[in-house]
Amino acid sequence: MNMERGDAPARYRWDLTAIYATEEEFMADCRRAEEATAALGAMKDTLTASAEALLDGLCRATAAERVLEKLYEYAMLSSDLDKGDNGAEARLARVTDLLDAHRAATYFVAPAVQAIDEGVLEGFYRDAPALAAYRRTLTLIRREIPHMLTGEGEKLLAELSPVFGSQKRTHAVFANADLSFGTVKGEGGETVPLTSATYVPLLMSSDRRVRRSAFRTLYKTYRQFGNTFASLLASRVKEKVTLSKLRRFPDSLTASVFADEVTPEVYMTLIKTVREGLLPLFDYYDLKREVLGLSHLHLYDVYAPLSGEAAGSYTYDEAVKEVLAAVRILGEDYHSTLKDGLTKRGWVDVYPGRGKRSGAYSAGAYDTEPYMLLNFMGKLDDVSTLAHEAGHSMHTHYANSANPPQDASYTIFVAEVASTVNELLFTRRRLRLAESTEERLALLNQLMETYKGTLYRQTMFAEFELKMHRLCEAGEPLTQEVLCREYYALVKDYFGPRVTVDEDIAMEWMRIPHFYNCFYVYKYATCISAASAIVKRLETEGEEYLAHYLDFLRAGGSRSPLESLKLAGIDMTDPAVIRAAIDDFAEAVAEFRRLYREARDEK
Ligand SMILES: [Zn+2]
Structure with a gap:
């Protein structure tokens, strides 16, 4: 269909x-x-x-x-x-x-x-x-x-600006076009070309041989170019550190979060709190090992799926109904505006088509509707994506309606909050209503994956970035050896004592283009934390809290992101916000394990 x-x-x-x-x-x-x-x-x-x-x-x-x-x-x-x-x-x-x-x-x-x-x-x-x-x-x-800068300084920097950050383009060209990773044997023994695009899907194979082979084959290539990747990344870090110094910032972290109107304290609180909350993550890996029936969980096993796809598929009209029901908690105005947008005002281009861009996004100008592009195929994921993009579009709608154009657009730091709130509202509602264990497990799996990928993994990346920049600021050269050593130590910390941390993973930093953006990915982790805390309050405090959340949506760009979040009662320097997400993750892991064992014992 x-x-x-x-x-x-x-x-x-x-x-x-x-x-x-x-x-x-x-x-x-x-x-x-x-x-x-x-x-x-x-x-x-x-x-x-x-x-x-x-x-x-x-x-x-x-x-x-x-x-x-x-x-x-x-x-x-x-x-x-x-x-x-x-x-x-x-x-x-x-x-x-x-x-x-x-x-x-x-x-x-x-x-x-x-x-x-x-x-x-x-x-x-x-x-x-x-x-x-x-x-x-x-x-x-x-x-x-x-x-x-004074005098000619600014002019000089402006002239040079096209070359700043060019390491990222070089990395993309090298890793995605020039490098060849060879082939691996797929699940049916067929030959599959290994590329940056096929790597993760291969790691999600339920056949361990395929996963291991993809993992090892990929890093065999990276290993040959370690010095080149180290040189590229070191040059980007050095550039950022130097520019920050030229602009009289105490360090490059402060310079980077200054651009977000955020403080280093927010960054450090995130890292510290997530580190203190690693036990549920270790517990998740234990669960993964149990469900996959393995004696040891290797790093090439961590993407293997824990549950099949949820049974049942949705028509787009059903998806709309699901999403609208999930956002009822956001009040009449929110609900009816979104309903109009989805059913009468043509906000969504729903289906995939020839030549149409893949993926999904929400985009709206001040003088247009907040449009969404989808490639809807009727899966649970697609409904969740609609909920997510609708969150962006409604944030844009409120921000545009409540502010003059110069104050309307909200910043990246808060951009994923409203979308994640909707995604969580949708998943939590389905969890309450799901009749089959199969659907419950699929939903819990989706929830766990989101927290693992967005909260934990991005914070690990954030910590690696901090480490690199600090080393560079201390005058230590970022060689391949140093980068691999630091990265490996972090992976060990984040995967815990019971996962077998394969040595090849020390090279993973070579694959991550985000490191060239410098101090960007922490925003994914702070956004999901804020969203998690907001959902908790919406569900427990009701109407009274809702007004604060809507104030946040209406704030748009009229105040700093930290002040906007304060309107919703969220203080990003308070570890409790991060802990809300950690607790939610821990609950999902416990619930998955309970349901999984119950179903297993019944068989
Ligand atoms: Zn988004």
């Missing part, structure tokens, strides 16, 4: 004419964006001459960005529907050019705003009360002041 996009009724497809009905409308907005950029560019020497000029400039900037955002949204969505559509590709290229031109023409804004004397700016706020609407925008630009 897998439906193809082309055969699906219109209500299951995006109608992008709601954004631009005709090509002429699209082109007209392109011209508007160009004019707005030019008008703003013309204010280069006058932007901060008076309160009125500054207000005028900021209004123009916002207006230009608003149109550009809408243009980009339209171009991206239409191109994602059909990667073979040349017209869509041309529109995307056109908008990318407009964005580049806008960036270049308005490069002067931040330095000009940073150059305003504090007293003068206070005077501006008095002279033009409407300027208060841009207080957050101005504050965000001006908080960089202590970290700006």
Whole structure:
């Protein structure tokens, strides 16, 4: 019953004419964006001459960005529907050019705003009360002041910026295109090419021989290029450490979380609390060993599935009903807005189709609906994905409705909170209603995998990043030997005393592209923790707490992510938030074990 996009009724497809009905409308907005950029560019020497000029400039900037955002949204969505559509590709290229031109023409804004004397700016706020609407925008630009370089410094860094972080591209090209990992024998003895894309699916095989062979074969190749990978990663870390020092941050962790408007304390609390909560993870691996019937659990066993896929499949309409029922707890307004979005306003492009982008996402501009792209196949996972993406879209909906455009978009640090809340609400509701043990086990398995992959694994990565940057800051060269040693020690800590930690895993850091982003992945772990704590409170405190959660959604980008979360009663420096996720994970492990043994004993 897998439906193809082309055969699906219109209500299951995006109608992008709601954004631009005709090509002429699209082109007209392109011209508007160009004019707005030019008008703003013309204010280069006058932007901060008076309160009125500054207000005028900021209004123009916002207006230009608003149109550009809408243009980009339209171009991206239409191109994602059909990667073979040349017209869509041309529109995307056109908008990318407009964005580049806008960036270049308005490069002067931040330095000009940073150059305003504090007293003068206070005077501006008095002279033009409407300027208060841009207080957050101005504050965000001006908080960089202590970290700006003087003289030619900024110009130099700007010129060099295209090469910063280029190690990540090199890593991607090398690991995904140049390296060849050979082949392994699949479950039926067939030859399967081993690539970065087939590796994890092979590790999920229920045939241990396949898993072991994929694991060993992959690292055989990595082993030959260890010095190259070490050199690439060391160079990226060194670059980040140096830039942080140049910008007068005490260290690169502080510099990185500064960009998120977060404190190093949040980062350290996460690592410390997760480390204190490793026992449930060891318990999970014990469970895995028991269910797989192995005497020793090796690292190539940890992706092997614990339960089959849940029986039963869903039509999309059933999935919508499931998700709507799961978010009832979020109140009437949330429920009815989402219902409208899913059933009347065309938020979702549901089915896979020829040329359509794979995966799932939610994306919305200030002046469009918060669209979702799915590739719905009717599995439990697909329903969970709908719940997740609906969480993003509703967050965007509330943030856009409650704020002016300059304050609407929320940051990456909180971006996965609302989506994970919905995902957890969906899973927990299904768990309560599931009639078969099979479905329960599948749901619990999904829940455990989410916590293992998002909370524990990302925190281990976060700890490795911290270690690398600290070593570099202490002047220690990050050689292959050092990186393998540190990584292996961490894996041992995180897998515990009863898992056989194969030596090859010391090279795993070579595979992880996220390490080139520097201090990024901890956000996955903090988001799931916040979501877990929120779900607990929604379920126990009801209506009274709900209002706080909705305030968080409405905050958008109007305050810092930590302050926004405080609206929902979540303090990211409080270990209790992280512990909520650890406890939830521990409960899932215990419940899985109980159900599994019960079913086994009945047989
Ligand atoms: Zn997401």
